[in-house]
Amino acid sequence: MDKKNILLVDDDEIILDVVKETLENFNYRVTLCNSPQKAIDILKKDRFNLIITDLSMEVMTGIELSRYIIENHQDPPPIIIMTGYGSIETVVEAMQLGVKDYILKPFKVSNFINVVEKTIKNAELEKENLKLKEFLEIYALSENINNTLDINDVSGKLINNIHKIMKPDISALYLNKNFNIFKTSPDIFVTNEKDKLIANSLFEKIPTKIYLDTILKLLKNTNSPYYYSDTKINLNIDIDYKSILVYILKTSEILGFAVMIYLHQTSDIYKKKLSPLKIIFDEGSIAIENANLHQKNKDIFLKVLQSLAMTIDAKDAYTHYHSINVSIYSKILAKKLQLPEKEIEEIGYGSLLHDIGKIGIPESILNKPSKLTDTEYEHMKQHPVIGKSILHSMKEQFPTLLDMVYYHHERYDGKGYPDGLDKNTIPLYVKIITLADSFDAMSSDRSYRMKLPFNIIVEEIKKNRGTQFDPDVVDSFLESLPEIQSKLQKPNGGVNGSN
Numbered sequence: 001m002d003k004k005n006i007l008l009v010d011d012d013e014i015i016l017d018v019v020k021e022t023l024e025n026f027n028y029r030v031t032l033c034n035s036p037q038k039a040i041d042i043l044k045k046d047r048f049n050l051i052i053t054d055l056s057m058e059v060m061t062g063i064e065l066s067r068y069i070i071e072n073h074q075d076p077p078p079i080i081i082m083t084g085y086g087s088i089e090t091v092v093e094a095m096q097l098g099v100k101d102y103i104l105k106p107f108k109v110s111n112f113i114n115v116v117e118k119t120i121k122n123a124e125l126e127k128e129n130l131k132l133k134e135f136l137e138i139y140a141l142s143e144n145i146n147n148t149l150d151i152n153d154v155s156g157k158l159i160n161n162i163h164k165i166m167k168p169d170i171s172a173l174y175l176n177k178n179f180n181i182f183k184t185s186p187d188i189f190v191t192n193e194k195d196k197l198i199a200n201s202l203f204e205k206i207p208t209k210i211y212l213d214t215i216l217k218l219l220k221n222t223n224s225p226y227y228y229s230d231t232k233i234n235l236n237i238d239i240d241y242k243s244i245l246v247y248i249l250k251t252s253e254i255l256g257f258a259v260m261i262y263l264h265q266t267s268d269i270y271k272k273k274l275s276p277l278k279i280i281f282d283e284g285s286i287a288i289e290n291a292n293l294h295q296k297n298k299d300i301f302l303k304v305l306q307s308l309a310m311t312i313d314a315k316d317a318y319t320h321y322h323s324i325n326v327s328i329y330s331k332i333l334a335k336k337l338q339l340p341e342k343e344i345e346e347i348g349y350g351s352l353l354h355d356i357g358k359i360g361i362p363e364s365i366l367n368k369p370s371k372l373t374d375t376e377y378e379h380m381k382q383h384p385v386i387g388k389s390i391l392h393s394m395k396e397q398f399p400t401l402l403d404m405v406y407y408h409h410e411r412y413d414g415k416g417y418p419d420g421l422d423k424n425t426i427p428l429y430v431k432i433i434t435l436a437d438s439f440d441a442m443s444s445d446r447s448y449r450m451k452l453p454f455n456i457i458v459e460e461i462k463k464n465r466g467t468q469f470d471p472d473v474v475d476s477f478l479e480s481l482p483e484i485q486s487k488l489q490k491p492n493g494g495v496n497g498s499n
């Protein structure tokens, strides 16, 4: 086993020799030092497992030496103080400072060695625990950044984690608009609510571009991803702060940056936290890039669905906006019913496609200006079934989408089609689309009649509360009337017979 290194500090040469011999007998490697000043110098060069210092020394006491080491050493070794009887109060003071133990002189060798062994062992354990704890914390934090693809979630979690690790007074995360941007205002965190005003004004006053240009200039010619200053950077703002740390978020391009501001005292905590900070920023950059890609994919998907919806609606000269309108109204109702963001998004997709099965219905039926015959109506009623089969390949990724298409003509009272589901079996997201679909059909011109006045439509929907429509959805509709009315588009048309 490696010998443990002990630094022994005492201005009494005789004591030094006696203690050294005792420790060496127990297999420790001992460095002697007859003045505190020399001890400070030695500590700059060499590493020790333990420091044992006398309490009463000329020039600097053992307490003053301990305080100096604890406050100035990056990773101070444990310290034991040797003292004679009658100095217990001073020893208590030393322990409060962070000194680990004390030895009363004259000591029994076995007691002395016990204290030395125990102190070294405890310090090693403490270090291991700290490392493990820090690793687990960082691991949990980076996991938590990566478990979402929503850009707002990612950036919120990222800056929250950075704030926890770095403990600034204010921190903010900017995602840069000039490089593919998704956010224009930063996420801001403050340690004390009273600094919120300062934080807001600080970040409102400086446009992202000025910040980024300044930081990039400062980082020019270095490979460093961060910049630290304990003086103010020239940003032309009149708020006092003591130190600032800026860290760039980067993959193959710069995605944004985080600013950490210490208002009241300088803090170079980052020096100790550089490796966790690097992990968090690396993970964060990847998560932001993934979220950005995901958003782009979703945008493309939505555009494809919208084109498809326009194609469906174009089969009828009156119905150009029907699917898009139903999507707008459905999302308003879903929000009012406080459905989760993801479900609202899916309802948006499903409502765009609800009538996709009409692609398989002849235009002569869709555009017929008079009442449909029974055979024609039966044919028309096939459009949810056709729609479901068209979307069959999307069943795995979007199971609810197929439900929305297949069931959008079901009724709360069980009198709908194709399966005659009722209030207990129709999913809420379908009930929402059903109402939005009927509302848009009534508020649009049809091939055989003009649109109905708004107040008549509202009365009609109220009349069917609990028969055709779910009462909760009707209530949400009534509460959303001003918003729905403001979205009414023209000219749009209903779709013959079946909405």
Ligand SMILES: [Fe+2]
Residues within 6 Å of the ligand: 354, 355, 383, 408, 409, 498, 499
């Ligand atoms: Fe329909």
